[in-house]
Amino acid sequence: MEELKALAQQGNTHLTHWNDDVPVRSCNDLAAFSTAYEVAEHCFEMSTDRDQMYSIPVSPLYKAMESEAGIKFQMESADESIDLADLLSSYYRNGLDKSSTNINNKNMNEKNFDYLKDQVLYTGFGEALEGELRQNMEKQQPTFTLQHDAYYGDSRVSAALNFRKSDQSDLYFFNSYKVQLQKEGKEDNLEQTFYINRGSNITLKEAFNLMEGRSVNKDLTAKDGEVYNTWVQIDFKNSDAKGTFALNHYHENYGFDLEGVLAKHPIKELENPKYKEDLINSLKKGNLQSATFVKDKGEVKQYIEANPQFKTINIYDSNLKRLDTRQRNEQQESQGKSQSQSKASKKESAADDEAPADVQENKKRRKSQSM
Known part of the structure; x- marks a missing residue:
């Protein structure tokens, strides 16, 4: 409780944890974040098909622990550990201010829209998709896709932008976009999926250049947050089960000047x-x-x-x-x-x-x- 109180005083709003049953002995074992959007983005990027990362709010959890429900949970506990998720759910059911929650959710959804709008813009899709983006977010569907067409010379590029809703909140994330390249005089389309990388995405024009067989130099962000520079090139001889080609990376140490x-x-x-x-x-x-x-x-x-x-x-x-x-x-x-x-x-x-x-x-x- 004292650790949670100290985290709240430092401006932290959320903690993250994995979906395992290993007990946590200290808040120092968990990652802390100062905004709800930052923690939602972190959980989204760190989760995989096998392991899911969750978040839990700091201040409500502290209040739940010092409430009557917290004392009750502690007395009924068969061992020294307490399921804080169950405790927090009980605290929410017994008197959380719903009007305040609705206002916070509305503000968070607006910030979510602004973030995605900028992300779409700076990935090279312009401002034309803003209306469709807002409409689809308001529908609260688990996933949705936006379509965009562009022309480079005689080549037509059709992109499908994929958005997915978080499993833990109403926040949406721009997950990836799939590109179809149609060259004049050729019947077959070339397809490739590009995933959104935090900090520096491959833009639509860069995606076109890559699908033309050329190389692009990018500053990318690793999962641990470290930024690295690399040349990226599509390996058309190597693809996965979904038909997505692998990307070859030529880092700074490769020696290309x-x-x-x-x-x-x-x-x-x-x-x-x-x-x-x-x-x-x-x-x-x-x-x-x-x-x-x-x-x-x-x-x-x-x-x-x-x-x-x-x-x-x-x-x-x-x-x-x-x-x-x-x-x-x-x-x-x-x-x-x-x-x-x-x-x-x-x-x-x-x-x-x-x-x-x-x-x-x-x-x-x-x-x-x-x-």
Whole structure:
């Protein structure tokens, strides 16, 4: 009781526990949260098909323990432990202010809607689904799905957004979205399910890029709350029983340095810091990005994409035909020759500056005669 009281004074509203029968000896063994939504989200994310995480409120539990019902439960207990869930249920049945509960539930549902609305927006689905989202939440069904269509060039992307209601409250969660990619001229649709990751979701455009076979760089959050950076790519050779393809991850320790790889190619945009930053950010989002290649015969527009698996970039011509390794090597050699000539010219100029006056005069005279 004293631990619960101290937690309440610190601003904590809920504790979480697993669905096992192991007795808890101290509140220190449980995770505490300051808002009902935070604890509901935590329980939702930590629960699996086998193990369910539950929450219990701090203040009502404390009041129930010091009430007559708490004393009664303690006296009737056959051993030293008390089922606090039963105690709290008894306390609720015997006089909890229902009007206050209804007001709190209404405020919580509005906060739930605002949270989901922002989540849908920043995952790339815009604001058009807000009305349908509110209507479905008011129906209080266990699950519901929202539909959204988008077009990228000649490709149509249809997404089904899946929402599920918590088993312990009226709160809803944006669980996943399933994407169907229909390419012009092809009868078969490509399907993939993307799960919502707390902190940084794969957006709809990034999902399209992944389904096109490209890679996306993301900051993702692990179950323990740790944020890590990784390149993500769909493994089309590996899928589960539901047909969802596996995702390959290439972490920072894998050794793919996008900026270093780009520096090996004669790309004009790399000379301008702002254009360089935009180019790198676009590639990290999985886009097929246009770039200006400087060659002996002038400037050529080509397209590039990141390839973290092989620690390189893929290059395509203006017709989106991929260049082979020999052509890429020729471009790199061309840039290397250009850089070598530039360095040699600088060295020759520096040597001329350091030569004696009479030697410099003779060189100038020979250049004049040559001209």
